[in-house]
Amino acid sequence: MxxxxxxxxxxxxxxxxxxGGVKIRDCIQCGTCTGSCPVAQQMDYSPRKVIAMVRADMxxxxxxSSSMWHCLSCYLCTVRCPKxxxxxxxxxALECIAIREGFKVKETNTPAMYRSFTDSIKANGRVHELxxxxxxxxxxxxxxxxxxxxxxxxxxxxxxxxxxxxxPLMPKxxxxxxxxxxxxxxxxxxxxx
Amino acid sequence: MRYYAYxxxxxxxxxxxxxxxxxxxxxxxxDIELIELEDWNCCxxxxxxxxDEVEATCIAARDxxxxxxxxxxxxxxxxxxxxxxxxxxxxxxxxxxxxERVGEALAAANLKYEGGVRVRxxxxxxxxxxxxxxxxxxxxxxxxxxxxxxxxxCQLTRPGFGFDDPEFPKSLDSLIESxxxxxxxxxxxxxxxxxxxxISEEDMALELIRKLLDNALENGAQCMITPCPLCQTxxxxxxxxxxxxxxxxxxxxxxxxxxxxxxxxxxxxRSLGLGKNAVSPNKVLASYx
Numbered sequence: 001m002x003x004x005x006x007x008x009x010x011x012x013x014x015x016x017x018x019x020g021g022v023k024i025r026d027c028i029q030c031g032t033c034t035g036s037c038p039v040a041q042q043m044d045y046s047p048r049k050v051i052a053m054v055r056a057d058m059x060x061x062x063x064x065s066s067s068m069w070h071c072l073s074c075y076l077c078t079v080r081c082p083k084x085x086x087x088x089x090x091x092x093a094l095e096c097i098a099i100r101e102g103f104k105v106k107e108t109n110t111p112a113m114y115r116s117f118t119d120s121i122k123a124n125g126r127v128h129e130l131x132x133x134x135x136x137x138x139x140x141x142x143x144x145x146x147x148x149x150x151x152x153x154x155x156x157x158x159x160x161x162x163x164x165x166x167x168p169l170m171p172k173x174x175x176x177x178x179x180x181x182x183x184x185x186x187x188x189x190x191x192x193x
Numbered sequence: 194m195r196y197y198a199y200x201x202x203x204x205x206x207x208x209x210x211x212x213x214x215x216x217x218x219x220x221x222x223x224d225i226e227l228i229e230l231e232d233w234n235c236c237x238x239x240x241x242x243x244x245d246e247v248e249a250t251c252i253a254a255r256d257x258x259x260x261x262x263x264x265x266x267x268x269x270x271x272x273x274x275x276x277x278x279x280x281x282x283x284x285x286x287x288x289x290x291x292x293e294r295v296g297e298a299l300a301a302a303n304l305k306y307e308g309g310v311r312v313r314x315x316x317x318x319x320x321x322x323x324x325x326x327x328x329x330x331x332x333x334x335x336x337x338x339x340x341x342x343x344x345x346x347c348q349l350t351r352p353g354f355g356f357d358d359p360e361f362p363k364s365l366d367s368l369i370e371s372x373x374x375x376x377x378x379x380x381x382x383x384x385x386x387x388x389x390x391x392i393s394e395e396d397m398a399l400e401l402i403r404k405l406l407d408n409a410l411e412n413g414a415q416c417m418i419t420p421c422p423l424c425q426t427x428x429x430x431x432x433x434x435x436x437x438x439x440x441x442x443x444x445x446x447x448x449x450x451x452x453x454x455x456x457x458x459x460x461x462x463r464s465l466g467l468g469k470n471a472v473s474p475n476k477v478l479a480s481y482x
Contacts, residue, residue: 018246019250039397068243069243070394072347072385072388072390073239073242073388074351074384074388075347075351075352075359076385079353079360086352092243093246095242096242096245096246099243099245100245108393110243110393110394112393113389113392114240114241114244115240117238117240117241117389118241118244118245121235121241121252125235126206127203128203129203133392157431157433157434160471164468164470165210166209166210166211166430167207167208172203172206174233176232179255179302179304180252180255180302182301182302183252183299183301183302183304184298185301186297186301186302187248187251187295190294190297190298
């Protein structure tokens with residue numbers, strides 16, 4: 001019997017199938033997104049380049065890059081794009097794939113920040129800022145050790161928030177935590193992307 | 194009396210508790226009843242969208258399902274809650290596969306969302322439903338002579354759920370003027386402050402904050418207003434850090450629009466949480482309090 005090989009799905013097909021990614025094929029590489037982005041210089045690859053790389057099937061290069069993790073979600077690129085592409089949503093979609101598949105990025109602690117924030121929601125139903133920050137610092141202890149003076153400078157800031165009555169010590173827990181858990185478990189069981 | 198379902202958001206109970214306080218105080222003065230959505234959960238915010246979009250949509254959908262039962266418009270004073278809940282609503286309408294999966298997840302908890310909730314921002318409600326004219330008629334102490342920089346943040350007008358101009362909005366300017374104050378020209382009025390990246394990329398965010406403060410002062414602002422709790426925290430609480438990093442001497446009070454309105458309505462400073470601002474607004478507001 002002859003071997004039938006199924007062609008693996010291209011990266012652009014994958015991204016185009018995700019919410020927000022639908023119009024990625026319409027990109028004309030004009031660079032309006034990069035020109036509008038306040039932090040394009042900090043990214044491994046600019047927003048325009050990321051779209052070009054998705055098109056060129058450079059999956060691993062894109063997913064292991066810092067680019068999407070620098071996106072501030074200011075949506076300036078999205079409102080200016082002449083082809084109605086949504087680079088911000090595409091970046092979110094790339095972040096989700098990178099997280100799901102365990103891609104690590106060294107240059108930024110943003111994934112750790114996002115995870116700690118999400119954990120706080122899962123635990124309480126609402127974000128508890130003190131708990132979220134605590135978890136974030138535990139996760140990024142290497143950065144703290146590398147720069148202990150910067151870490152120490154956070155203390156007066158936290159104390160200031162406490163004194164101003166802007167940092168409750170205890171979390172506010174939602175009554176429907178169990179309900180949320182059921183919803184999230186069911187969402188996971190749904191599989192795929 | 195106007196009735197709305199109210200979604201305060203997590204910040205309004207913590208770092209932005211002054212937003213929660215002043216919103217309720219001003220609503221009362223304007224005959225608005227904000228009925229807090231019972232047992233609301235965090236909208237998921239931007240971070241959840243970067244971890245798992247399906248889960249993120251599910252938890253926002255729980256709030257939408259709860260809100261739908263009230264039959265009222267859902268109003269939030271927070272930019273991020275406003276776009277996160279709106280985004281979930283529009284994703285569910287645009288993507289049938291996502292809708293099916295989220296629908297199944299909600300059903301497991303006996304919930305259902307039919308797509309009938311209108312998610313609105315408090316500023317939009319004040320501007321469109323209440324209108325600057327009516328707000329002006331409630332002013333007891335005109336803020337005559339006060340120069341205010343209107344800072345919108347990103348997510349009130351972008352990506353755009355039908356309110357105001359995405360890059361050069363004017364609604365807050367009108368609200369400032371309805372209080373008798375002057376809205377100064379502010380080119381960076383809807384540019385990013387760095388948001389939550391103040392935590393993970395502090396240097397990057399401090400630079401963005403410095404630019405905003407600089408631009409507001411250049412135009413003669415004596416204070417700034419912003420509806421976004423995260424922007425307010427960055428500009429207010431981190432102003433000291435900006436000063437030590439860039440050797441600047443910024444001392445610009447950053448208020449919520451509802452705080453400024455409350456002052457003009459003659460409400461008690463305590464009810465507006467004015468004591469919670471890191472950069473005290475007392476001196477700038479002295480003649481109006």
